[in-house]
Amino acid sequence: MSVQLTDVRKVYGTGPGAVEALGGVTYGFKAGTFTAVMGPSGSGKSTLLHCAAGLDVPTSGDVSLVGRSLRGLDETALTELRREAVAFVFQSFNLMPALTVRQNVVLPLTLAGKSPDDAWVTEVIRRVGLDARMKHRPSELSGGQQQRVAIARALAGRTAVTFADEPTGALDTTTALEVLALLRDQSRELGQTTVMVTHDPVAASYADRVVFLVDGRIASETTHPTAESVAAELAHLSAGRTPDGRTRGGAGGRFAPTEN
Template identity: 85%
Template sequence: MSTPVQLTDVRKVYGTGLGAVDALAGVTCGFAAGTFTAVMGPSGSGKSTLLHCAAGLDTPTAGEVQLAGQSLQGLDETALTELRREQVAFVFQSFNLMPALTVRQNVVLPMTLAGKQPDDAWVTEVIRRVGLGERVRHRPSELSGGQQQRVAIARALAGHTAITFADEPTGALDTSTALEVLTLLRDQSRQLGQTIVMVTHDPVAASYADRVVFLVDGRIASESTAPTPETVATELAHLSSTRSH
């Protein structure tokens, strides 16, 4: 099985001297093709930093990141942008939608920019599955925050990219929509072979993943390969308590 995302001894230090903070303190971790991994940990444990370094949005202080089989070391911004555009989709807490475009136009925008022909049937299906089938002609200003997040998720799923990075993708959604979206992410990995890496603080969201990686103070503290909401919550509570002592 290939490993489209590989971090090897990745460190990320913010600041210098006495004020330096190790956001990542030597993380080695791989994310295999067709797997759905949740990244969890107490606040400030390095979850978003790991996501940003893995996605080539942030440059590690030391160590190596490989994305879609290519080392990111030494790539200039143009090459990085092209690699991300071809291989990677993102779902962030900020939706990054274009206000002048409709739901459908926003969903196909990355493909349009990359010069790809959208798969119209799949785009329609993804928009329907995130619950926006009746809203394809609406603009972001006509949607609620939760609906805008669903557009961002549909956009990430519509392009059939190899890798999707998601940072708290269900944070702004009601429970039933969140579960629908998590099911969609899980199906994407299992049926289409996508590699999905999701940062979340929600044990229920994490239970949809195949594996949960727990970070504490910039290091991988433990992993779970058969997560349930209960086991995830218990492990988080344990890590938080050991960290505070």
């Protein structure tokens, strides 16, 4: 597995006011797959992503990235592992305003002390449709174009894993669908593992599978999703039952992923 969570529990606060954001989640994300993580507000989606990416430390349990356990790693070691293995795409684009498109795309490589593959950088910028804007700065780009820069940045490093948190939330419909297609293609063509948190059934339909969280636990998953099937599952989860009538809550947060 590119990303493996084993009995991961995350609690914020202590005493009577403590909040359990994840309740013992066990799940693996296989190499080259695109998985959407969905659930009601407060279900633990972003917490799961942050723990999986090493941005937050679980209260208990273990997370491994590309075969390496994160348990006990100090911040320096975590940073080095993320630089080597992980790319991020968030709703906020996190671009440097003084840098051009190309400079923003290669920035993570530069910070990691790596020499960019110029031909590949040019290719990924072309893939996101910004080859005519390589010398433009973020202020000269639309919101959709800035998100494309973030996608190109994720592609440029050829990392094993990409984590995306509501990457299309601030985009218009047309641009959002183009960005989702790019995320899907980078998994299929480059073998990257992509984990995307979203609330949108249409966005989730671009993934290979969808994992549904409820109250910090994995309630179900579906493969080959459509917008309609995802919306139906969310409706059933809201009612507290699966589409076949089973009551939720018996899995204790553990869910063995099915094969594609």
